[in-house]
Amino acid sequence: MRYLYKTFEMKKWAASFYVLILLFSVNSVFAQPNRNTQANDPVVQAIINEANNNSQLEQLGYELLDEIGPRLVGTPGMQKAHDWAVDKFNSWGIDAENQAWGEWRGWERGITHIDLVEPRIKSLNGTQLAWSPSTPKNGITAEVMILPLAKDSIAFQDAIKSVKGKFVMISMNQPTGRPDYNWEEYATEESLEKMKSERDELRAAWYERISNTGYNSRTLPAALEEAGAAGIVMSNWSRGFGANKIFGAYTKEIPTIDLSLEDYGLLFRMAEHGDKPQIKVTAISKETGVQPTFNTIATIKGTEKPEEYIVLSAHFDSWDGASGATDNGTGTLVMMEAARILKKVYPNPKRTIIVGLWGSEEQGLNGSRAYVEDHPEIVKNIQAVFNQDNGTGRVVNISGQGFLHSYDYVGRWLAAVPREITQHIETSFPGSPGRGGSDYASFVAAGAPAFSLSSLSWDYGTYTWHTNIDTYDKVVFDDVRSNAVLTAILTYMASEDPEKTSREQINLHIDPRTGEKAEWPTPRSPNRKGGLE
Template identity: 70%
Template structure:
């Protein structure tokens, strides 16, 4: 290059001597400032590319996902709040972070009813012997080792609540089936694939009529899903038998019991409907329930927090977010084991490749999300000094699939920074991701809503479905074998790069909110979701 030209690698700027001499000093200063910024930006881009390549290589060639998944899902198992397994999971995560050189701790935010699931065994003993597929619901009272044996009865069809109250005493010493008998155990897609059009439509119409009749009868009975077991318990029932089918082959939703003294169990659709038919045909089926759970009194409820401290702006935060707890029908693999794996692996990669972030990178493994975002709400309430200085929150909590959607959560200028950060992510990861700006604020559903309500820019990494809602969300099938590790690995890379870019961004993210539209049904202006306090004493 000629001596009178200025050159920086990657940026060629020609300024000849004659031009410089005729420029006013102010214009020279402005031009050189622009040049300096351009050179500076290019240098950052070079560092970004190198670090990003190293992150991708680490994720692909030294992944810890399968090992982490085995230890968390197979060895520890489900992580119901208040159980020894939840405590064990917190201690395990802390030990893992310590191995990686990341400080971590369990931070108590409340107390919960302590409970430990023991052996559950359910057998039909009349009119023949058969072991049944089912389980005790969370926090269900124990039967003791001897168990309980009784005849099954189903809910009557009544004209009014008074008639039901007259029937109630008849349940004394009986096991009561309180779920509708499903007309088919085949998912709709199976009918649509194999049945004739007339046959499929007839099944759906018949089922709709049956469901409407069931709902109407429940209205006349005067109780709902939660209060009915309590009424039956008070009337002397020996136990409650349910079947909450999830509309998929072999899948049942598994939640919690509302009884205080008698057991509540959930049976597979196949076994439940068989027993229901036996009752209808007058065979007087009997089953034996052994459910050896243990009450553990009041136990601490906590979040597990790990931190990579910032080197330049340690009082500003990039937060990686995933709830740690689960229901306990399966092992909580995709809700939210996979979200937890993403955040742990991202933190491991960041510590190894980017050990001195500009801003503090904090990961929150929240407790009791399943009972109302309690862990994250407590963190937001207890740590305003952190929440007020959040650069961004990245939350993942809807299954094992690769991320396919992000929206701006109602923050007016989210497009400016999220698209800038996403542009650094490899194209093969961002290609399937649809973005929506400025989006709308989350009002619930997952822990990002806790931060959004407090005005902090929090974004959900929405994943591909993989039949999540019917097959793994809160079901007995939510287990290790449903994890798609290629997708989880992609999400860990995405999260690590987003955290890196958010940490390095010279600008603080804008918190300016959109003006929410009017609710057309009410004519009232919609408002930003309000911050809510957690339940700090649960199940007690």
């Protein structure tokens, strides 16, 4: 009996071991789709080889960011960029055109030069804001004063008379030009807390000062202009060394300039001490009338399902404090390079591939909203949209944007991407629908499966997002190259997928603010007459 029992147990163990081996082998196959898919797919390998061995990114970056520079909607730089992109796509054998969707206030930046002339001489670091009115050719020389202090809006109507003929400072003076991380590294705990407390007090006092005028940051410059101010001086510090946010002016006749934290603080302290600083501002600009505004659209026609579409999406415009390198030059480069690679190694896609370089994203997703509104026949047949916007970093996050089955198809496509790229990416499926922030939201609102390829920070929010230092040297080309490979492979896989992507949406949660069920975002119409109404 003992021998028979042992023999039975050995056979049972051997059978169990065989089942375990079989299960492990099956699991291994599905646990390592990246390696197998890449090894067996010559197009994926060709994409990787072309991106690594024949990259055009640095040259494209030089031409777009250094030669053309910033791309503010309605400016010659924006038009030059649109024309350059069409020529570049055509040189790769990709059909492209600039599609008009609206009109914008035309404006052209000229030279800005700012000097302290009293009580000493110093050239100051600053620039005029977008759409700022021009100074006379020989500039304006005037005293600088701090925004008048008043107990309420009624008292301010009397105090505002003192601004006539003067440059008026309307920003809080920062108590330190060192970012918090610098304080946290070097300061004592007591000193750090003291600085933060003093800064909070100054911020509260300045907020009260502005509030007591009866105006806000948008309406105050116009009120000062009406009162006869010579110009507006501000400093929109980005809380990083040397970085300021550069946006638009709200004046119609007098210049609006932004100064570096350091030089703004110098003038502010001089004014506080009664030294009556004077500056000479030469800020030349030109109104150019009503200008058409465009999206650049490039197309690689599909062969089997030409009326189904994959859209490579990036906004083309920028603010013009620097050259718009990471917002959104890098997203533009990713989509252009991915299209170039695909045209070379996958010239006959099953589905049509569209590259959309959108205008006027910075003023409210206007270009992509116009495209969605003007092309419902395309939007209803979109297989996927891949959008990249937030900086130079490698992609680290992809959300399903609230599409219930997004895991099924995006997961299949990601399986073909090299492990060295996907190891950095966190996914959240099905996620929630994006309601703004970048152009993918325009497509999500219309029910099209659109996905944001969200990047690693590289201190984007502090140092390059809308700042005066968003320049070529901030681009990390290894990360941009990784994103081009990712985008090209996702596009190839979406094109080849035998299934049409599902648009079924999740049941949205209860909004805690209203107590009611949240609603899917709805499409919004673009502003087609920017700065003209």
